[in-house]
Amino acid sequence: MLLKLTLVMMMACITSSHIEATLQVGFYRDKCPFAEAIIKDVVKKSFIINQGIAPGIVRLQFHDCFVRGCDGSILLDSTPINQAEKDGPPNGITIRGLEVIDIAKARLEAVCKGVVSCADILAFAARDSVVLTGGLYWDVAAGRRDGRISRASETVDIPSPSFNLNQIIQSFANKGLTQGDMVALLGAHTIGRSHCFSFTDRLYNYSTRMMQDPNLNPYYAELLKQRCPRVLPQILNETLVVFMNQSPYLIDQSYYENLFEHAGLFISDQALLDSQTTSQQAAIYAANGLAWEVDFVKAMINLSQIQVLTGNQGEIRANCRVINPY
Template sequence: MTELTLIATILILFLSYNHTEAALQVGFYRDKCPSAETIIRNEVAKAFVDNRGIAPGLVRLHFHDCFVRYRVFLCQGCDGSILIDSTSTNQAEKDGPPNGITLRGLEVIDNAKAKLEATCKGTVSCADILAYAARDSIVITGGLYWDVPAGRRDGRISKAAETSDIPAPFLQLGEITQSFANKNLSQHDMVALLGAHTIGRSHCSSFADRLYNFSSTGRQDPSLNPPFAQLLKQQCPRNSQGGVSQTDVVFMNQSPFTMDPSYYGNLFQHNGLFTSDQTLLDSQETTRQIAFYATQGLAWQADFVQAMIKMSQIQVLTGTEGEIHANCRKIN
């Protein structure tokens, strides 16, 4: 073993040990900030009354925070870095291609953070606020409750270029499966998590190619149910440049504010909004899972909870790593 290899091995063991010793835990703020979860839950509930679309927005915000690109010796997963604002010298994650104008719920995190800083200064990380807010958003839309393992620390790095690992809506089954596998999430986890598309809305630009530019002949995607495609065309008309508006949106589902298994039933009707949704029928294994979830909503929700807990621990910073941001929009 060369000296360089030995040093690398020791460093890896040290990092592994550090993460093991400072693992996330349920009830992390029980003594440090007893009202933390209540404060966050109240902010989510208050925002939901004014705008029910906040709930899916917060779930997506947490997902996009966790799915940034992995770099060796650089933990950049669920670390709150998606909340950091861009500066004159750095374009941050929130302004990366998959995010841009599509992120919602940032003000909920800001409000919760302000109250937490007033209650227990420098204690609750922005990354943990995101994890709790995502859980509370699922619960408020009818999903199952779960205890959130906490103790995440906030990252000091946020770069738009690192958002390239966030799964794109045009991916095929093999590609999206690999995207989740890169984060140590199984295909089973993936199918369960994509059920979150049962709530919320999407910008027309995320699936317009399926309507107008699917092939060189300009036909629509043949995997789209024709009546559904026609409805989408009415909601997402072409503009004078041949594209669609960057601001037009459609609901993801016929029950966009309720965590129910209708997403899976829609796939069998070829009413999946994204290619990455409809492609879930491209294997026998995923098709069986979808058929099961379509009729067994409680089983899906239980699997969804387990997958969310697993996802929320991707490359977290713990212990003395990172920092606790005083303001979620900037590094201390």
């Protein structure tokens, strides 16, 4: 415990000195002093009711940043003339945590009207979600502005669970993230759940020559088949889920341990063992959970700074679901 607390203090120092000049730790200290405390309170209360909110918010942050950068565009609702990101694949029925951001925004607007952006709320909430599931704390640099554009067609930028290693490395590189960032960030799959339709091709339709992915642990495959039968009514196909691993609400290194048992849920997970470099990094994390948690924090910071809007760019939405009227 003492070692982990020491690392928390170290991460606070690291994050304070390695941030983009356009974002600042303590950005709301004078503008809205209780902003972070309010967001933390909302996330914590939601987590007490439903622990699945935490991994949902972390995933929400990831999906937001991979489309148009970290601008809160995933929070915008569709309109009669535009289908928004939240309704495009792979979001749609799978995203969670939107209502938590709404509650936090309403509380902030009541005390600091027009000050705290939805994009920053999401960044703080993702950090708080990691901490609530046992991960390390870090200082979040803020000052993001909200985007005014959200298109479902652009969610193709989000990495697919069926990607091979080269595809997923390139997907992260397109956003300015390194291969090391990618290996660390995929460890977020240690918490949360997945809908069956995201991986059942590995069980029943892997290729023209074989039904099941030969790289999948047979015992694990049978467990997945029990939860996700081959033929499902549409309504069940959209609701059946499995946990990502054996500790779905606890940040730990079990995700990486599972890879070496060929029990990564997605093709893109198991693909980390397909090169010496990524396999070695995964092995380090499997053996040393704290090493992963430190690198995960660094990678989350890098993720949260993708293509941010600052200064006079974008806007501060009054309602995270709709753009402000001109």
